[in-house]
Amino acid sequence: MTGNAHRREGAPACPRPGGVRLSAVTLCLMLASSAVAARADAPEDTLAAYAVHIHQTPMQSWGPGAGIYLGQGAFITAAHVAGHTWWTRPKVVSNGEAFPTRTLREGSFDGIDVTVLGVEEKLLPLRLRLRRMTLCAKPPIPGQDVVTVVPGAIVHSRILAPERLPANLRQFNTVIRDVANTGDSGSGVFDAQLRCLLGIMSRKISVARRDAVGSRQGVKDIAKYFVPAATIAAFLPPELNL
Known part of the structure; x- marks a missing residue:
């Protein structure tokens, strides 16, 4: 077996200390550490851990919704995913483990479409308890690179200028394109560079399809709206110190 048989895939092969000067060995080890750190800092590694499923009780007919861990035992999702929580008794599900919740603040689909759920922090696995998510301080700008995150899937997209929407839909002024493959209700939209929320x-933003004579022929999804960080920051319960 050669000396490189156990070398980690993707890391530079370092010479043995006995055959080179110490400075060369040190430089090689620094390069290897940088390569490992770059892989560890990929969005798939840092953001995926915040994504959870939200299950109503019993499970909603359309399947599990998504949510994001904020920290201090608090999870955020779309209000219509959690439903009227006094009735739906939503659970947070992470890696197949379900946790009962209490409602910290409930929104509504027609108002502010977010709900904040709380889980006893001591019940959560350590990999969640140690995490804190940061809300982005700056508003999104058209063309900005973003990622949507749900359990098991991270998809890149771009912020769409609200001027690209029909005039009657421009009140939904924080939107992304790439409707088909990006995360659905309750998923997180993150700055791809800063990795803040x-x-x-x-919801999806849709318009009517019409034929040559103006008859309606179904609908076309053109964008997805997300509740922006500034609205979330104002909505969060004051007892959360995030």
């Missing part, structure tokens, strides 16, 4: 996905 830009918002929580709320």
Whole structure:
């Protein structure tokens, strides 16, 4: 077996200390550490851990919704995913483990479409308890690179200028394109560079399809709206110190 048989894939092969000067060995080890750190800092590694499923009780017919861990035992999702929590008794599900919740603040689909759920922090696995999510301080700008995050899937997209929407829909002024593959309601929308939370996905924006004579022929999804971080920051319960 050669000396490189156990070398980690993707890391530079370092010479043995006995055959080179110490400075060369040190430089090689620094390069290897940088390569490992770059992989560890990928969005898939840092953001995926915040994504959870939200289950109503019993499970909603349309399947599990999504949510994001904020820290201090608090999770955020779209209000319509959690439903009227006194009735739906939502659970947070992470890696197949379900946790009962209490409602910290409930929004509504027609108002602010986010709900904040709390889980006893001591019940959560350490990999969640140690995490804190930061809300983005700056509003999204058209063309900005973002990622949507749900359990098991991270998808890149871009912020769409609200001027690209029909005039009667421009009140939904924080939107992304790439409707088909990005995260659904309750998923997190993150700044791809800063990895802060830009918002929580709320709904699709759709327009009517019409034929040559103006008859309606179904609908076309053109964007997805997310509740922005500034709205979330104002909505969060004051007892959360995030």
